[in-house]
Amino acid sequence: MTGWLVASVGTVGEGTYFGWDGFTIQSGNLIVIVVMIILFVLALVLPFPGGKRRK
Amino acid sequence: MSAHATPRPGTPADETDAHTWTGRARRWLLKKLPPDKLLPEDQPSYVASWSYVFGMGAIASLLWIVISGIVLGLNGPQWYHVSSLGSFVNSTHLWSVEFFFIFMVVHLWLKFWMAAWRGGRALTWITGVLSFVVSIVAAFTGYLLQTNFDSQWIAFEAKDALNAVGVGAWFNAANVGQLFTWHITLLPLAVGAVVVLHVLLVRVHGVAPPLEAAESDAQLLHNRRESTQPPGYTQPPESTESRDAVR
Ligand code: HEM
Numbered sequence: 001m002t003g004w005l006v007a008s009v010g011t012v013g014e015g016t017y018f019g020w021d022g023f024t025i026q027s028g029n030l031i032v033i034v035v036m037i038i039l040f041v042l043a044l045v046l047p048f049p050g051g052k053r054r055k
Numbered sequence: 056m057s058a059h060a061t062p063r064p065g066t067p068a069d070e071t072d073a074h075t076w077t078g079r080a081r082r083w084l085l086k087k088l089p090p091d092k093l094l095p096e097d098q099p100s101y102v103a104s105w106s107y108v109f110g111m112g113a114i115a116s117l118l119w120i121v122i123s124g125i126v127l128g129l130n131g132p133q134w135y136h137v138s139s140l141g142s143f144v145n146s147t148h149l150w151s152v153e154f155f156f157i158f159m160v161v162h163l164w165l166k167f168w169m170a171a172w173r174g175g176r177a178l179t180w181i182t183g184v185l186s187f188v189v190s191i192v193a194a195f196t197g198y199l200l201q202t203n204f205d206s207q208w209i210a211f212e213a214k215d216a217l218n219a220v221g222v223g224a225w226f227n228a229a230n231v232g233q234l235f236t237w238h239i240t241l242l243p244l245a246v247g248a249v250v251v252l253h254v255l256l257v258r259v260h261g262v263a264p265p266l267e268a269a270e271s272d273a274q275l276l277h278n279r280r281e282s283t284q285p286p287g288y289t290q291p292p293e294s295t296e297s298r299d300a301v302r
Contacts, residue, residue, distance in 0.1 A: 048103045
């Protein structure tokens with residue numbers, strides 16, 4: 001019994017890392033950054049639904 | 056006793072002669088944020104764009120963070136670290152945090168590239184920065200509450216950092232009980248307070264027009280006419296209110 005707050009040991013994997021000489025990034029972080037960039041671009045180019053209706 | 060007549064109870068105090076702090080506060084609040092600005096029924100047509108949606112996305116995620124967090128806190132770690140339903144709710148808490156930060160950062164980028172601090176909106180920007188910083192600390196304490204090897208690692212890195220800046224006597228990142236209090240009460244309240252301020256400031260100033268909005272844009276002219284400026288006074292197009300606005 002290691003204590004009431006302790007999560008089961010071994011739930012954390014090693015993680016996958018990508019790297020190009022000198023630069024490394026963990027897969028989760030890379031995914032989040034790519035998703036944010038995609039959302040940013042989509043917010044600029046996608047038309048807003050129902051926007052025409054008003055005025 | 057003062058010579059001037061006190062208004063009869065129930066009569067709306069004449070807004071020019073409020074002489075108590077409550078009256079002055081009410082007058083100030085109503086001037087800064089009249090009900091139709093606080094809860095507007097429509098918005099200029101340029102607001103019909105995805106670039107104005109992400110702030111609300113962050114709020115929606117924050118709501119789920121708070122709701123799921125309350126469920127987690129009330130049931131306790133024996134539940135959320137052991138039972139499968141507990142783990143599931145714990146996961147939705149984590150994923151709403153991921154969405155919260157994703158929406159917040161996209162929101163930040165969008166507001167940065169439209170220079171949304173124009174027209175006296177500097178405080179809106181600053182409260183945005185504050186909410187970002189406070190949210191990072193809140194997320195950090197949440198990370199530590201996973202109480203796994205990752206948490207142990209960053210808790211001890213953080214302990215060194217806090218000791219290095221000389222505040223280790225008050226903040227102990229390796230003390231789970233202390234972290235629990237920070238994570239479930241103080242930091243959520245702080246994030247909530249900053250967000251409320253941020254959104255109220257957006258309402259006070261009205262939504263920032265896009266950069267390319269023309270000086271002659273009918274909606275901007277309309278807003279300007281409502282303001283209290285003398286005829287002939289021209290404001291920069293981004294400002295939809297009088298010049299003595301809260302900065
Ligand atoms: C807790 C995170 C945040 C929440 C919940 C939030 C929420 C909102 C909402 C609902 C709006 C109005 C709608 C919109 O334009 O999207 C807004 C506007 C704004 N936000 Fe945030 N925000 C957050 C973080 C930030 C950050 C990090 C920044 C920048 C450093 C920022 C800067 C601004 C600015 C300048 C405006 C005014 C835009 C205008 O007047 O049109 N916000 N925010």
